[in-house]
Amino acid sequence: MLKIFIPSYQVNPHFALSKVKIEIKPGEIHTLVGKSGSGKSTVAHIVVGLIKAENSSILINGKELNAGLLDRLIPQFKAAGYVPQNLHLKPHHTVDAYLDMLFQRLTEKDRIKTIKHYVNLFHIKHLLNAKIIQLSGGERQKIALLEAVSQPIEYLVLDEPFSQLDTEQKIEFIQIIQQLIAYKQIPCLLISHDLVDIIKMSHKLGIIENGKVAFQGNWDKFWKSKNNIASRLKLAMLNWKIETDSLLNNLKQPLGD
Numbered sequence: 001m002l003k004i005f006i007p008s009y010q011v012n013p014h015f016a017l018s019k020v021k022i023e024i025k026p027g028e029i030h031t032l033v034g035k036s037g038s039g040k041s042t043v044a045h046i047v048v049g050l051i052k053a054e055n056s057s058i059l060i061n062g063k064e065l066n067a068g069l070l071d072r073l074i075p076q077f078k079a080a081g082y083v084p085q086n087l088h089l090k091p092h093h094t095v096d097a098y099l100d101m102l103f104q105r106l107t108e109k110d111r112i113k114t115i116k117h118y119v120n121l122f123h124i125k126h127l128l129n130a131k132i133i134q135l136s137g138g139e140r141q142k143i144a145l146l147e148a149v150s151q152p153i154e155y156l157v158l159d160e161p162f163s164q165l166d167t168e169q170k171i172e173f174i175q176i177i178q179q180l181i182a183y184k185q186i187p188c189l190l191i192s193h194d195l196v197d198i199i200k201m202s203h204k205l206g207i208i209e210n211g212k213v214a215f216q217g218n219w220d221k222f223w224k225s226k227n228n229i230a231s232r233l234k235l236a237m238l239n240w241k242i243e244t245d246s247l248l249n250n251l252k253q254p255l256g257d
């Protein structure tokens, strides 16, 4: 169980996070949505320990994590798997060499077996000889996710992981994440403002507005909620569904001359 509590965090004189409380069970994907600048990435940065917010607590399976423990530079303790908005991959490595590097800690036999498993799961066999720099944006996002889950992590934080993907790639990516989360039984905090991701992936939804959590709950609570922002999001979802349905219906019509 991942328990996040940020009572208050002043980001700049005009913006602060306040009373952010999120709990995510193992195997659960909790999506945080909100307008640009509402504070989503700041929450992610605190949760993975990139910034330290005084008085905040991040508890994973009952253990208190502080920025020191979470620091990615401390190799013994990398509880957080994190895919940031801006990816930092080594451009000149081939995918093959990159995977080899990620699983260096394993014996050769285990490394070969593990890499084979991930190559199949991520459908990247055809990319093994390509250099990272030659990959498409979506393929790079896959490698970044693979890197994040390559360590024995205890929770996963994904910040806009689908921003570079088209709908088909997105559906493939969503399935990979769902399998990983279910298999590893870890909590996942997903930051997104894409309705497809939100509808297809979330077990729970949090809406953040101006640094505060304006709504939080499961789908049942969401659909019953009279909260203003939840209502606007519902409307967008319903319109999206209508648009998608009509698009799909139109696709079924035979093409004219």
Ligand SMILES: Nc1ncnc2c1ncn2[C@@H]1O[C@H](COP(=O)(O)OP(=O)(O)OP(=O)(O)O)[C@@H](O)[C@H]1O
Pocket (backbone or CB within 6 Å): 011, 012, 015, 034, 035, 036, 037, 038, 039, 040, 041, 042, 043
């Ligand atoms: N180090 C910083 N110094 C000053 N202001 C900052 C700093 N980091 C973030 N901010 C401000 O805090 C606010 C929230 O930023 P944040 O990146 O968390 O929003 P967001 O909801 O993730 O936005 P987006 O969806 O566009 O990525 C923004 O107004 C941003 O400019």
